[in-house]
Amino acid sequence: MTIRLGQIAPDFNVDTTKGPMSFHEWAGDSWVFFFSHPADFTPVCTTEMGRTAQLAQEFAARNVKPLGLSTDSVEEHLKWIDDVNDTQSCDLQFPIVADEDHKIAELYEMIHPGESETAAVRSVFIIDPDKKVRLTMTYPMAVGRNFDEILRAIDALQTADANSCALPADWKKGGEVIIPPSISNEKAKDMFPQGWNELRPYLRLTRI
Known part of the structure; x- marks a missing residue:
C-alpha cells in the first residue's frame, strides 16, 4: 500500500511503551509526528529519540503528538529509553510502537529492501487532526533527521491551513x-x- 498525501493514515492497534494503542483514537484531535527508526540501542536512533524528547514543549505548543516505531519489542524499547534519557539528558515520555511482526512498517512502507529486509528506514509522516497524511519524508539509516525542518514544516502546514x-x-x-x-x-x-x-x-x- 502506497501512502499518498491527502489520504487517511491507516489505523492500527498495537502495543507500545505506554500500553495498548488504537492509533486514530490515541491521535484524537491532535497532529501526529509518526516516525520510524531502524533499531533500539543504535547511535543515530538514540540521538533522534533524545531530540524528540528534548523538543516535547515545542511539539505540544503545536498540538503535535510524537509517536516512534521500530521492529523491536516493548521490553527492548523500555530498556533503551533509560539509555536515551541518560545519554541525551532528556525525559522521553512519548510512546514507541513495538512492531516485531513488521505489520505496521509494511503498512506504511517503512521497510526498504535496499536498506534492510527487516529494519525500518527513517520515515516521517505528519498527520493532521482529520487523520490525513499531510507530509512525508524518508531518510536513510545512516543520516539523522533535521528536527528544525520537521518543526518548520509543521508550522508551514498549520499556517497554510489557518490562512x-x-x-x-x-x-x-x-x-x-x-x-x-x-x-x-x-x-x-x-x-x-x-x-x-x-x-x-x-x-x-x-x-x-
Whole structure:
C-alpha cells in the first residue's frame, strides 16, 4: 500500500511503551509526528529519540503528538529509553510502537529492501487532526533527521491551513506568505486586508 498525501493514515492497534494503542483514537484531535527508526540501542536512533524528547514543549505548543516505531519489542524499547534519557539528558515520555511482526512498517512502507529486509528506514509522516497524511519524508539509516525542518514544516502546514495561503522556499514563521493564484484580487482584498506586494500577477507576497 502506497501512502499518498491527502489520504487517511491507516489505523492500527498495537502495543507500545505506554500500553495498548488504537492509533486514530490515541491521535484524537491532535497532529501526529509518526516516525520510524531502524533499531533500539543504535547511535543515530538514540540521538533522534533524545531530540524528540528534548523538543516535547515545542511539539505540544503545536498540538503535535510524537509517536516512534521500530521492529523491536516493548521490553527492548523500555530498556533503551533509560539509555536515551541518560545519554541525551532528556525525559522521553512519548510512546514507541513495538512492531516485531513488521505489520505496521509494511503498512506504511517503512521497510526498504535496499536498506534492510527487516529494519525500518527513517520515515516521517505528519498527520493532521482529520487523520490525513499531510507530509512525508524518508531518510536513510545512516543520516539523522533535521528536527528544525520537521518543526518548520509543521508550522508551514498549520499556517497554510489557518490562512489559506502558500509558503515560499525557506519560509520561517513570521516571514512573508504567498497568496495562491486561485484566489482572485477581489477575494484577496477581503482575506488579506493588509495588502500585498505584487511581483507578478501570479506572485503576491503578504504578511499575516
